[in-house]
Amino acid sequence: MRKLFIIALMGLSLGFAGAAHAAGGAPVPAKQNWTFTGLFGGGFDKAQLKRGGQVFFEVCNGCHSVSLMAYRNLVESGAWTEDEAKELASGFEVQDGPNDEGEMFMRPARLSDRFVSPYPNDKAAAAAHGAIPPDLSVITKARKYGPDYIHALLIGYKDEVPEGVTIPEGSNYNEFFPGNAIAMAAPLTDGAVEYADGTEATLDQLSRDVVTFLAWAAEPELEARTALGIKVLIYLVILTAMLGALKHRIWRRLSDPNLSCEDPH
C-alpha cells in the first residue's frame, strides 16, 4: 500500500513538472548559467552589470522604460561611481516645475530622478511601435523562465520564417515569443554597442549583459538578500542542532514510569 502510494506520488509530481514545460506552445528556453540564479542566490558581476546598463541606456531605453529605478540605484549597485551615474543621468531630460512663474520646464536628470521614460504614455509608445513596449522594471520576474526566456527572446530572431507560419506586416518572427509574431524588431545584433570596457560585443554577449542588468533592476535587493540569508540559515542550523540535543536530553526523563501530570484545576 505504502509503495503504491509513493509511486503514485512520484507519478503525480512528474506530471506537474511535465505540465510546466508543455504550457504555452513556445519552446522551453535553454537553461543558462547566470551569476544570480543559483540554489543559494548569488550576485551580479559588476563589470557585466555596467555593460548591461550601457546596452539598456543606448538601445532598449529608446523604446522601453524602467520606471521603478532611479539613477541613484546605479551608484548603490556598486557598478557605477557617483560621478559616472551623474554624468549618465544628465544625458536625459526631465520635466520639472512649476517654477516661480508657474511654468513647467525641462532640466537634465539628477541622481534622484527615476530612469527617464522614452514616451509620455503607453498610447504614444504603441502608436510608434504597433504594440506597447512593456516597462522592463520587473520583466525577469514577470515571465516564465525569467532571465533564460529574455535571453532566448533576444537571440531568438530568425530571418527565415518556417513554412506554414505567417507573420503579419510590422511583426517579426521570434522562436520564443508566444505566438511567434512580435512587434519588436530584433533590437540587438553583433556590435550593436561599442563596449566601454573593450569586451567584444557579440549578440550573445550583449544579450547576457542586458539580461543581467534587467535582473538587477527587477531584484536590486538580491545581493543583500542572499548575503543575509546565508548567515540566517547557518545560525538556524546550529540553533536547531542545539535544540535537538536539548530535546533528547530532556526527553530521557520519560523512561521514568512515575513521570506524571495532573490537571491543576
Next chain:
Amino acid sequence: MSKRQYNNRVMQWVEDRLPIISLMENSGVIYPTPKNLNYWWNYGSLAGVVMVIMILTGIFLAMNYQAHPTVAFDSVERIVRDVNYGWLLRYLHMNGASMFFLLVYIHMFRGMYYGSYKAPRELLWMIGVTIYLAMMATAFMGYVLPWGQMSFWGATVITNLFSAVPVVGTDIVTWMWGGFAVDFPTLNRFFAWHYLLPFILFALVFLHLWALHTHKSNNPLGIDAKTPQDMMPFHPFYTIKDLYGLGFFMIFYLYFVFFQPNFFGEVDNYIPANPMVTPPHIVPEWYFLPFYAMLRAVPDKLGGVIVMFAGVLILYVLPWLDTSKVRSARFRPVFKQMFWIFFLDCLVLGYVGAKSPDEMFMGIMTMTTLGQIATTYYFFHFIVLLPLLGKYETTKPLPNSIAEEVAKKYAQ
C-alpha cells in the same frame, strides 16, 4: 481553586488581583499532555507562530502600502526597493501565506488520520474549520492587494461566482465590488477586510485552544488518558519539542524567503493589472487549487459554486459522518488505506486545478473528466465510505493505556 503562591512579589501582586499568572502557568507550563505525541502534533503550534509572523509583517507592510489601482503595484515594489528591509517584510509575508496553508493542511490531515475530530473534540474541530475558512478569505483578499494581473483577474473571477446566486446574484456582485467592475472601491475594501480578518482569526485560535485545553490533546493511539501517568507537563517536554520542530520549519520557510522568494507565486502577478487584457490562464494560488478543480468539475455555474463550498463545509459534519468509535487509523486497517487514497485524491484535485480544463491527462481523458472523477470520490469518501466503514470495519484491539505503551517503547 486554591490560591497559588509565587516568590516573585510582582507576580504575586498581579495574581491576587487578576489570576492571569496561574492561568498562563496552567495552560503553558503544567498543562497535562499525553506522553506519546509524535511530530505530527507540532503543526498546530507552528501554525500559531506563522500566524503571529503574518500579523506582525502585515502591520508593517500596511504602513507602506497604498490601496489605489494607480499606485498599488508600484507601492509594493517600492516596499521591496526603498523601505529598509522592505523586501524581507514582503517576502516573509508572501511566503508565510503559503507556509500557513501547508502547515494547516498537514494539521488537518493529522486530525483526520488520528480521528481527533471525534467526541469530545467535535467543537474543537469545527472551530478549526472556521479558522480555515477565515484563512481562505484572508489569503484571497491579500492576494488582490499587489494589483497584478492575477490579483485583478482572480478577484474578478471569484467575486463573479456570486452572480450565480438566483435572482439577486448580479446585485450581490455589484454590492461587493462597490461599482460595476473590480476597481478602486473593491481594492480599498479588500484592504480593510484583509487587515481585519486576521484579528478575527486570532480570536478563533483562542477559542480553538480553549476547546483543546478542555479535553486535552488526542494522541497517536486515539485512546483517552486514564491516569496521571499517561500525561506529562507541557513544559519542558513539549516546549522543547515544539522549539526543535520550529527550528526545522524556520530553515525550510526562510530558505524560500531568502533564496526563492517567488517560488510559490505566479509570474503574471508581476504584470500590473490591466482590465483590458485577460491572461491566458487564470489560476489561483496553489492552496486553492483543489477547490478550483471542484468548481470547474460542474458544467453549471451555480452547481459548481455549490459543490466548491460543499467541499469545505462538509468538514463541519465530519465528526458525525465518521461513525467509528475507534479514533486512530492505527487500529483501523481499512480506514487507513482509505485515508491515503483520500489524501491522493486531494492531490489529484490540486493537480487538475492547475491545468486548463481541456488538456489531456496521460492521453486518456480531459482534465475536466479527471476533475469530475476526483470530485465525486472526494464526496464519496465522506458521505458513503466513512459512515459505512464505521459500521462494518473490524478494528484492531486497542492498547490498555498510554503509559503502558510508552513503557514498552522505553523497555526496548
